[in-house]
Amino acid sequence: MSRIGKKPVELPGGVSATVSGQTVSVKGPKGTREFTATDDVTIALAENAVTVTPRGTSKRARQQWGMSRTQVANLVDGVTKGFKKEMDITGVGYRAAVQGKVLKLSLGYSHDVDFAIPEGVTITTPKPTEIIVEGIDQQVVGQVAANIREWRKPEPYKGKGIKYRDEFIFRKEGKKK
Template sequence: MSRIGKKPVSLPSGVSASVSGQSIEVKGPKGTRSFKATDDVTLTVEDNVVKITPRGKSKRARQQWGMSRTMVANLVTGVSEGFKKELEINGVGYRAQMQGNTLRLNLGLSHDVDYLPPEGVTVTAPKQTEIVVEGIDEQLVGQVAANIRAWRKPEPYKGKGIKYKDEYIFRKEGKKK
């Protein structure tokens, strides 16, 4: 029995969902998102609540049950509140700035890194040492944040690099004489 799958997904005010076959479309104030479930689960919408039930008792049906419920919950959260990842830049001379729609990063390389975010994701740099990635698609927001972080991952000796705001960097002691 899936503990996650048993919980119904409630729709907040201003959010509507419609099911057609195996696909669900969720509309909200921030936009519209859709998800196509596998044939192992059944999707139903009743009284501002989305319920997911498995078809049969196979292992695959139970796996898809919890996963489908999580995907629908992410759709609802995305169109109502949106997703946000915050990054911090540490290091002397390391900074970020927006130039139009492009994020320009100075990371101690021989050249500046220009990053153009994909459609549906907004990247802002409120300070020179902060980057905020926002959007309605959780997977895309996380992927953009990971792509930006990959240019200069934080190192364990001085902590220089790009890290998530809530990330802890395990620090190492340097060489001893």
């Protein structure tokens, strides 16, 4: 039995949801998102809450039950609060700046890296060594942050590179004489 799937997803004030078949559409102050569930679960809207129930007792139905409920909860979180990834840049001369719809990264290469900011995501740089990626879609925000981090992953000896704010870099000791 899915413990998380049993809980209904409460809709806060200012958020409305519509269910048509297997598709849930959630509208809130930050925008509109929708999710289409598989045929293994049933989605219902009742009393300002969305409930997800499995259609059978198969393993796949039970797996989809918790996952579908979490996806609907993420829709509600996205249109109310939004999602945010904070990143730090460490290294001498490493910096970032937003110019229009392009994030310019100076990461020690012979050229600057121009990262095109996709639709639905806002990137800000409060300091030259900080990057904040925000949006209403958790998957897109995480993927954009991962794509930025891919340009210069943090290395274990000096810790130089782009890392997530809450990430711990395991540091290694250099070679001895």
